Amino acid sequence: MLAVPGIEDNFFTLTLFFQNLANALANGAVYALMALTVVMIYKTTGHLNFAQGEMAMFTTFIVFVLAVEQGLNVWLAIGVVVIAAMIVGAAFERFLIQPLENRSVLAPVILTLGLFFVLNGGAATIWGTQPKQPIPAPFPGALADKIDVITDRSPNFFITYKALGVWITVAVLVILLNLLLKRTKLGLAYRAVAANAESALIVGIPVKRMLMLGWALAAGIGAIAGAIIAQYRNVLDFNFMGAVLLFGFAAATLGGFDSIMGAVVGGLLVGIVETFAPALFTFVGNELALVMVLLVILIVLYFRPQGLFGSKRVERV
């Protein structure tokens, strides 16, 4: 094989390439979910919720309590927590964000930063700073739980059930979200508020309730994202969602802050760059993965400031 300086030779080994791709897409799918939570709130309110990751971290701990400490079925625990998260998310919007809405543009953003520290510190106080044993698998996660695709080469190429589980979960969620937004009256009302809040009031849409819906959906999607990434990465501690949200923000920026399609594509692209850059270049370590992601975003935004799928906002007079 031709040796090129700075390029990892075995990157081009077919099975290794596929293995990297499978891993990248699973990570990317979770980034897509976090990007979706960012988008669902941004579309209607124009705010970024910096506490999104910590909300997901907190709900994952509650799944842990229900499933590990109380012995509840893990899927049931996730279901209960998702519904609870949606209610609490809507309540956050109603009782914390809405009172600040007319004060200043920055006030709600600062409040979400405050929420970040409350949840982060709260989780550390309640559950300690040491990593917990991860939540019991929603998907089979043992070493043998995999589908062998290519076995006659070294290394083999296999797809783990938990990667498959992540893909299917994210795909189903995205489809459901799309059906909700595109096929229901509730979804139409939500999109109307996103497009023109004043006209939405005029046609009789309770706009404030749609803002609560955005928060509820974001909190629910975040709760699912937290639970599946905790298993996929085998990690649960009070800081584990920080980096995930950062990649989620990156994905939303890449895709365009107001586009659902953009969040999904952006998430997958971020996952691919994060995995492939260290795998392809010898001089890029795993620690530099985020920098490489940001570099790609910088290049994309230079040519498309609104992101890959974002709509160009025209200033309203």
Next chain:
Amino acid sequence: MSVNGGTAMLQLSGLNAAYGPVQVLRGLALHVDEGAVVVLLGANGAGKTTTIRAICQMVDTKGSALLDGVELVGKRPEQMAGLGIAHVPQGRGTFPELTVEENLEVGAYVRKDRSAIKDDIERWYTLFPRLAERRTQLAGSLSGGEQQMLAVARALMSRPRLLLLDEPSLGLAPLIIRDLFAKFDELNNVEGVTMFVVEQNANLALDIADRAYVLEAGRVVLTGSAVDLRADDAVRQAYLGF
């Protein structure tokens, strides 16, 4: 006249409205009878748009605004559509990121009769054929005239009893304006929609109006039939330009 009889569909009295410390409407009183087209004239800054926003409770309002005897002051803006008021706001009233058809569907948000909603969409497509051609396009891609037609059709989708039009001719080419006002006339005569119109283009507005008010610094300074006002020298000089 129904000023004291209380039979007017819309009756404003002692209406005050302010944006923060800036008082815009000062004890405004006017009425709109059922089935009528009433025009509100006035210079820039007289409070025309604020009058419409006050009716819809989109600005801090004191005083009284009765719709069929129901007090609007104190209600929330999103309740107006359900009460039978449709509002075509100044400029962009459409949802740019929704398709033309979705704009019309969302206009019927307060209605529950699904099949009748479908029929109404087709009905307004017949009145505005340009919209039918562009039904799957995003509203943001329409021309100014088409957007205004869409905003009007969307307002009609709620089957309003009272249609509030805020500067419908703003920014449109003269031919399109004439077409649009012909549609308004048709809507009033054929469908019996009551209209309250704020309009800079006084000539056109008076053509389709039954009565008119002239607003100055938040108060009504002149009122009368469209025919009388057209003959009034002061009105002609100030608003008709001849």
